[in-house]
Amino acid sequence: xxxxxxxxxxxxxxxxxxxxxxxxxxxxxxxxxxxxxxxxxxxxxxxxxxxxxxxxxxxxxxxxxxxxxxxxxxxxxxxxxxxxxxxxxxxxxxxxxxxxxxxxxxxxxxxxxxxxxxxxxxxxxxxxxxxxxxxxxxxxxxxxxxxxxxxxxxxxxxxxxxxxxxxxxxxxxxxxxxxxxxxxxxxxxxxxxxxxxxxxxxxxxxxxxxxxxxxxxxxxxxxxxxxxxxxxxxxxxxxxxxxxxxxxxxxxxxxxxxxxxxxxxxxxxxxxxxxxxxxxxxxxxxxxxxxxxxxxxxxxxxxxxxxxxxxxxxxxxxxxxxxxxxxxxxxxxxxxxxxxxxxxxxxxxxxxxxxxxxx
Numbered sequence: 001x002x003x004x005x006x007x008x009x010x011x012x013x014x015x016x017x018x019x020x021x022x023x024x025x026x027x028x029x030x031x032x033x034x035x036x037x038x039x040x041x042x043x044x045x046x047x048x049x050x051x052x053x054x055x056x057x058x059x060x061x062x063x064x065x066x067x068x069x070x071x072x073x074x075x076x077x078x079x080x081x082x083x084x085x086x087x088x089x090x091x092x093x094x095x096x097x098x099x100x101x102x103x104x105x106x107x108x109x110x111x112x113x114x115x116x117x118x119x120x121x122x123x124x125x126x127x128x129x130x131x132x133x134x135x136x137x138x139x140x141x142x143x144x145x146x147x148x149x150x151x152x153x154x155x156x157x158x159x160x161x162x163x164x165x166x167x168x169x170x171x172x173x174x175x176x177x178x179x180x181x182x183x184x185x186x187x188x189x190x191x192x193x194x195x196x197x198x199x200x201x202x203x204x205x206x207x208x209x210x211x212x213x214x215x216x217x218x219x220x221x222x223x224x225x226x227x228x229x230x231x232x233x234x235x236x237x238x239x240x241x242x243x244x245x246x247x248x249x250x251x252x253x254x255x256x257x258x259x260x261x262x263x264x265x266x267x268x269x270x271x272x273x274x275x276x277x278x279x280x281x282x283x284x285x286x287x288x289x290x291x292x293x294x295x296x297x298x299x300x301x302x303x304x305x306x307x308x309x310x311x312x313x314x315x316x317x318x319x320x321x322x323x324x325x326x327x328x329x330x331x332x333x334x335x336x337x338x339x340x341x342x343x344x345x346x347x348x349x350x351x352x353x354x355x356x357x358x359x
Contacts, residue, residue, distance in 0.1 A: 007267070007286050013069075013197045015189035026195050033195035040192070040200040044207075047170040056173045057149040060160045060356050063174040065167025067205055068188055068197040070265025070289060072180040073214045073234060075126055075318065076341040078164050079133045081178075084353060085160060086136060093158035095148045097165060098141030100124040100290035107142035107151050121292060125321045126164070132321070133338075145172045160356070167208075168199055176356050178349075179208035183216040183231070210352050214341065215269070228348040232341050236273050242320055242334040248312075253335070254278040259310035261301060263287035263319050270316055274337075283308035293322045302330065 011017040012025055046052045064081065066072040082092045091113075098104050101124035110118045111131035120128045123141050131139045138156045142148030145163060149172070152158055163169060167179055181187075188197030205211070208227055216231045239248045260281040262270045267286040274281060285304050287297065305313055313334045315323075320336035343349065 013188050014185045029195035033191045037192040037201045044204060054171060054173045055146045057161060058153060059158060061163055061174045062176045062356065063163040063166035064178045065165050066180045067167060067199055069199060071269065072182050073341055074165055074180060075129060076339050077180060077212060078130060078162055080341050082134055082137050082162055088357065090159040092160055092162060093138035093140060093152045093156055094130055094162045094164050095145045096127045096139060096141050097143055098123045098127055105143050107148050109155060110139040110141055111137065112156060113138050120321050125290065125318055128321050129318050145169055176352055177207055177209045178212060179205055180212050180214055183213040210348060230349050231344040234273060235340050235342050236277060236337045237340045238338045239335050242323060242336055243331040248335055250277045250279060253312060256311040257282050257309060258312050258314050259283040259304050259308040260314045261285035261287060261304060262316050263289055263291060264316055265289045274314065282310060
């Protein structure tokens, strides 16, 4: 399969493509990248000096975000932290933007902890995935996370908020700022958008109270600010057939013909995770992140299955949320994989959560 333009751009922006064409492409975008970085520095300075107002919710807020564009594992980390808080008896509400849904820009309750009230088409794939991953979790969407928090307080009465993808959402005060960095390439090629992956300059990492390094390996090195740090790894924890939710074994899948597809920020990382489990796809397909699965996409999946003669089509649990397929031959052949974050040392995170809970 030919890579999507977005995949090609990501290889350049994360520094893995060092070809002459990539260097020329980066050079062309360096000036707008520098201008963008200056604007973001000025914006952060205005919030720090109180020129731009920061609003406070009546419950503690924990922000979970990153400094680069996608792919660091925010959703599984959010599920992990929500589970840790709920095990302490707290009623947890996630505030999400609702990116990619028809209700984007509006404020609405996705899950009241017992019922799923919106579809992925309405609120986006990630809010629905969060709600399904953890029974009892409250999920509210809104581009203005302050208004979303007020709605949650009015209708759901949570004890604490998790601000999903909130590192740049400076208009809302947070009591704990958790920053995720990909251990392999924490700052991509070091440049801000559009020449690199950075949403803002790397110096902004100093705003964080805690770092979680994801995709850690023994042979990787990274320089991070002098902050509490948790190392973690990504793990595919279970495989389930889309049609009936039946569990499949990774070893069994590894002995069959498998084609893999993913519409996430970093599809290559998912394909690599499959390889590490001994599942070697005979073909792969990368799709745009957050994009709904319409008729054209489903036809691409049909073509993938036919051309690869695959027994199974493997994808992420996040993609499975968007695949509202009827009980057909295709749905019976699609298998979703759940991605989990495993912390090597939970102590810094638990200590930070304890401080917020006791405050």
